[in-house]
Amino acid sequence: MDTALIVVLVLVVALGLLFSGMESRLRRMDRRLTAMDRRLGLIIDHLGAHPGDGGPEPALQRVAALLRDGKKIHAIKAYREITGADLREAKEAVERMAEGR
Incomplete structure (x- = not known):
């Protein structure tokens, strides 16, 4: 040969290993960041340190109104539309809002 x-073959293999290692590391960091964000939300809710302390933020008034009307699924959908959160995050946030009423 x-x-x-x-x-060239050694370089291609080395680059492949390097990129796969970086991708794995980025996925781990993303999972850790998501977990930290969730914990921070729980801490903020626990401390009651909401912006202005006048109830939910103005953008989330629609979500609060849907909760008052007993439309939890619609509230979760609205929360996702407003914030861009995934289903799990939206469900947890809406449940926290419902408990805080």
Whole structure:
């Protein structure tokens, strides 16, 4: 085999290993950041440190109104539309709002 071909193959394999390791590390960091964000939300709720302490933020008034009307699923959907949260985050946030009423 030609030496140049061997060098190219080694470089391709090394780059593949490098990128797969970086991708795995980024996924772990993303999971940790999501968990930390969730914990921070729980701490803020526990301390009652909401912006202005005048109830939910103005953007979330629609969510609060849906909760008052007993429309929890609609409230979760509205929360997702407003904040861009995924289903799990929206469900947890809406449940926290419902408990805080």
